[in-house]
């Protein structure tokens with residue numbers, strides 16, 4: 084494994100406020116997810132959800148390379164993408180609590196949150212389901228003649244789906260403005276990548292579609308940002324799609340019920356030491372951008388924001404049972 088302990092000092096070119104923003108976004112995702120877990124243990128969230136803890140640098144680095152009017156497609160593990168793109172945390176919380184004022188009027192839950200206002204075309208319970216949606220959105224962009232870009236998030240497991248192959252090939256043939264971002268978190272449920280993929284070299288697969296393939300350290304928010312920026316610029320300038328792998332790790336179980344029998348405690352501990360937030364803190368401190376007191380202040384503000392969102396959601400109305408069939412089409 085490559086040396087993943089330090090962030091490169093060549094990336095000091097971003098202004099302070101953007102670095103602080105990236106740090107805050109990572110903390111917002113981390114503490115949102117911790118709150119979701121807690122609310123579930125308290126019996127206040129039901130259904131299922133998939134926590135993004137450990138992967139925060141992937142969503143934040145990638146979305147930082149986008150404009151507000153660009154689109155994303157997301158996955159079953161979508162809270163991080165959603166928050167990174169600018170969603171309202173109170174409305175996400177209301178949705179997870181099944182409230183009428185949530186993003187899907189309380190009917191969708193974790194895996195169906197979409198937010199068209201921020202360009203989030205939606206989480207998706209179908210593994211690989213977002214990939215053709217991203218290609219379709221990119222085709223629409225091309226037909227309309229705007230210069231927007233689609234960032235398509237999916238997991239290593241999604242690469243084994245037929246829909247992935249069809250959509251990436253289609254996007255390549257038509258040179259569509261899309262970045263296919265594979266979040267390689269080492270597992271698809273209990274299946275390790277080295278068993279589930281014919282080749283561990285995810286980026287190399289791009290060659291078979293005639294598009295560039297890039298691999299980035301997914302726990303280094305600036306490395307993800309740099310790789311995503313290049314891919315986004317290529318897409319925006321008519322250069323077509325890129326396949327970008329972010330190598331990361333999910334620190335929690337696959338879903339709410341996971342006894343972690345398929346991996347060792349040592350492996351989890353090793354990745355915990357590469358925590359993307361702590362690594363970014365060390366770098367920010369070394370660069371003189373933020374100090375320990377600043378980290379604490381951001382953390383306290385974010386924790387307050389999350390508690391406010393929980394209180395907001397608690398006070399929201401439940402859906403009216405008489406409207407149960409609203410939005411059911413089949």
Ligand SMILES: Cc1ncc(C[n+]2csc(CCOP(=O)(O)OP(=O)(O)O)c2C)c(N)n1
Pocket residue numbers: 133159160208209210211237238239240241242268270271272337
């Ligand atoms: C088409 C389809 N097949 C199977 C599943 C069940 N399933 C849910 S998540 C998952 C693993 C996905 O792994 P990956 O794409 O690597 O994403 P990760 O969970 O690691 O973020 C599977 C098999 C599903 N939701 N959809």
Ligand SMILES: [Mg+2]
Pocket residue numbers: 238239240266267268269270271272
């Ligand atoms: Mg995976």
